[in-house]
Amino acid sequence: MSASGTVDQxxxxxxxxxxxxxxxxxxxxxxxxxxxxxxxxxxxxxxFYVLVALFAPVICAxxxxxxxxxxxxxxxxxxxxxxxxxxxxxxxxxxxxPGTGRDLLAxxxxxxxxxxxxxxxxxxxxxxIGIVVGVISGYKRGKIDAVIGRFTDxxxxxxxxxxxIALTRPITQRLESxxxxxxxxxxxxxxILISAVFGWVYVARIVRxxxxxxxxxxxxxxxxxxxxxxxxxxxxxxxxxxWASVIVTVTLSMPGYVATESxxxxxxxxxxxxxxxxxxxxxxxxxxxxxxxxxxxxxxxALIVLxxxxxxxxxxxxxxLDPKADxxxxx
Amino acid sequence: MFLFITRRxxxxxxxxxxxxxxxxxxxxxxxxxxxxxxCGKNCKPELIxxxxxxxxxDKPLVEQYWLFLKGIFVGRDYGMGQAAFSCPAPSLGYSFxxxxxxxxxxxxxxxxxxxxxxxxxxxxxxxxxxxxxxxALNKGKWQDRLANAFTAIGVSLPxxxxxxxxxxxxxIWLGILPFxxxxxxxxxxxxxxxxxxxxxxxxxxxxxxxxxxxxRNGMLEAMNEDFVRLGVAKGLTRRVVLRKYxxxxxxxxxxTIAGLDFAALLGGAIITESVFSLPGMGKLSIRAVVESDLPxxxxxxxxxxxxxxxxxxxxxxSYGFLDPRVREK
Numbered sequence: 001m002s003a004s005g006t007v008d009q010x011x012x013x014x015x016x017x018x019x020x021x022x023x024x025x026x027x028x029x030x031x032x033x034x035x036x037x038x039x040x041x042x043x044x045x046x047x048f049y050v051l052v053a054l055f056a057p058v059i060c061a062x063x064x065x066x067x068x069x070x071x072x073x074x075x076x077x078x079x080x081x082x083x084x085x086x087x088x089x090x091x092x093x094x095x096x097x098p099g100t101g102r103d104l105l106a107x108x109x110x111x112x113x114x115x116x117x118x119x120x121x122x123x124x125x126x127x128x129i130g131i132v133v134g135v136i137s138g139y140k141r142g143k144i145d146a147v148i149g150r151f152t153d154x155x156x157x158x159x160x161x162x163x164x165i166a167l168t169r170p171i172t173q174r175l176e177s178x179x180x181x182x183x184x185x186x187x188x189x190x191x192i193l194i195s196a197v198f199g200w201v202y203v204a205r206i207v208r209x210x211x212x213x214x215x216x217x218x219x220x221x222x223x224x225x226x227x228x229x230x231x232x233x234x235x236x237x238x239x240x241x242x243w244a245s246v247i248v249t250v251t252l253s254m255p256g257y258v259a260t261e262s263x264x265x266x267x268x269x270x271x272x273x274x275x276x277x278x279x280x281x282x283x284x285x286x287x288x289x290x291x292x293x294x295x296x297x298x299x300x301x302a303l304i305v306l307x308x309x310x311x312x313x314x315x316x317x318x319x320x321l322d323p324k325a326d327x328x329x330x331x
Numbered sequence: 332m333f334l335f336i337t338r339r340x341x342x343x344x345x346x347x348x349x350x351x352x353x354x355x356x357x358x359x360x361x362x363x364x365x366x367x368x369x370c371g372k373n374c375k376p377e378l379i380x381x382x383x384x385x386x387x388x389d390k391p392l393v394e395q396y397w398l399f400l401k402g403i404f405v406g407r408d409y410g411m412g413q414a415a416f417s418c419p420a421p422s423l424g425y426s427f428x429x430x431x432x433x434x435x436x437x438x439x440x441x442x443x444x445x446x447x448x449x450x451x452x453x454x455x456x457x458x459x460x461x462x463x464x465x466x467a468l469n470k471g472k473w474q475d476r477l478a479n480a481f482t483a484i485g486v487s488l489p490x491x492x493x494x495x496x497x498x499x500x501x502x503i504w505l506g507i508l509p510f511x512x513x514x515x516x517x518x519x520x521x522x523x524x525x526x527x528x529x530x531x532x533x534x535x536x537x538x539x540x541x542x543x544x545x546x547r548n549g550m551l552e553a554m555n556e557d558f559v560r561l562g563v564a565k566g567l568t569r570r571v572v573l574r575k576y577x578x579x580x581x582x583x584x585x586x587t588i589a590g591l592d593f594a595a596l597l598g599g600a601i602i603t604e605s606v607f608s609l610p611g612m613g614k615l616s617i618r619a620v621v622e623s624d625l626p627x628x629x630x631x632x633x634x635x636x637x638x639x640x641x642x643x644x645x646x647x648x649s650y651g652f653l654d655p656r657v658r659e660k
Binding site for chain 1: 349353354357479486490495496499616628631635639
């Protein structure tokens with residue numbers, strides 16, 4: 001705790017020099033996270049992916065490659081990449097796409113834009129709905145909680161993958177009739193929407209449980225006694241304590257949405273060519289498994305590395321935010 | 332206890348009723364004309380109209396739903412006179428693209444899905460719980476890190492990708508097994524096993540991952556509990572403490588999730604069955620999606636929902652038996 005008024009100024013300054021400075025739980029968590037070298041490396045990888053996705057057009061221009069330019073010279077008479085390992089060369093660092101000769105590195109970078117956008121947006125929408133519903137459910141309790149609980153049961157009772165697949169075409173058409181541009185924008189919107197429809201439950205359940213126990217705690221009671229309104233209690237007292245579990249859920253669920261996008265693309269319900277997405281690349285590459293196995297591994301490894309990075313960061317964040325973690329070792 | 336079970340079953344029935352309403356409305360709102368799909372492209376309008384009446388699609392939606400619901404309990408007759416046919420109870424409708432009762436189709440495909448689910452379940456519980464226990468007992472060492480990496484890959488790679496990698500590497504690149512082709516276990520057990528082993532491995536790899544994490548964390552948490560300290564203090568051997576105190580406590584949440592996962596699988600492993608061309612319920616569902624075969628879609632969705640809801644009830648009830656702390660309350 002900071003020095004009280006009765007302490008002499010110089011004593012306080014001396015105490016400060018001896019580094020008995022107070023640390024907020026958040027600062028402690030950051031300190032713990034920074035000790036975890038593997039997690040910091042994983043965070044670096046995620047940042048790298050995001051930057052590459054953001055600046056894909058610039059990088060492609062600098063390298064002189066394009067995700068859409070057809071390169072017949074890189075293909076042999078059978079439409080397969082010339083040379084070994086899927087046509088890897090000085091010109092095409094990761095080889096070319098069979099059939100079209102499009103550069104795979106460029107497609108991988110552009111694909112990251114779609115896949116990461118879908119993943120992040122689906123996570124944000126799902127989490128936002130989950131938090132709102134979970135907090136209302138846990139804080140208000142009673143009838144509202146019961147009604148939300150029944151909705152949760154209902155959502156969980158459906159075989160989600162089957163419905164996601166079955167509803168792709170009709171709902172995409174409906175979205176298009178609402179004015180969302182035809183083709184990929186509508187398909188992206190659908191994936192985000194349907195992920196939220198089935199995904200909010202998991203976030204809401206966790207948030208509700210946390211809220212139920214938090215609302216009985218002394219600091220919430222104190223805020224209520226001093227006349228704080230519901231909004232203030234929710235945003236100033238409850239939310240800061242919910243972040244920990246929310247962040248963990250977010251980092252662990254994000255790769256799942258990238259996987260959903262890729263599954264739909266694999267089934268021919270995802271992104272339309274020539275747009276590149278990792279899912280579409282995975283789905284496309286399996287058709288050339290025999291002639292061009294390298295192609296199979298390029299989007300796969302890109303996805304595995306991202307997924308691993310997210311999981312490591314998610315675990316590290318959970319460990320860092322865990323108040324039970326040892327406090328003595330923090331310098 | 333009896334009251335509790337009755338109450339849970341009652342709510343489960345209510346929930347299934349709600350699921351059936353939503354499913355029926357959802358699929359009826361799709362922009363497809365079921366009657367037009369009953370015959371090919373060169374179909375005469377009169378025949379389409381006749382089929383519409385025969386299958387009951389001319390009636391208002393509420394009546395259609397009522398007939399569907401009634402069919403589940405008393406069966407359903409279609410058409411009149413010579414062209415009449417019926418689907419006995421429990422009828423979930425009639426597939427106009429496969430020209431069979433939905434219940435018959437599900438009955439044919441369900442055994443495949445059941446074999447797939449049971450085998451995969453046994454395999455993933457062994458792998459998941461085993462590797463989780465090894466990770467927990469070697470916390471922070473290389474075994475733990477390896478298990479962690481395995482978990483990260485397993486929980487988030489798309490099923491189709493893992494399935495195809497398994498298929499390609501074993502069948503095509505290494506050539507250890509011939510290409511899988513499903514046969515009933517009664518007719519050709521060798522072919523059956525050959526068709527099942529790779530899907531089992533695929534599902535096990537994918538599902539075991541989260542069990543590894545659950546087991547590891549559950550065991551580590553249990554090791555800090557007072558009752559475990561008591562066990563050690565009583566002078567019990569490490570083996571007994573681990574098995575009877577730590578494992579038992581760590582298994583409670585695992586049993587819960589295992590029950591739900593297994594039930595979800597019984598509703599059809601859509602992607603795995605598609606990748607390995609297994610004629611199960613998942614394949615049936617996918618075919619129905621492609622052909623816009625609404626009665627089949629409603630049917631498989633309902634059957635899957637029944638499994639999920641039932642598993643929830645069973646898990647809830649079994650809680651009391653598994654965890655003495657719950658029982659005493």
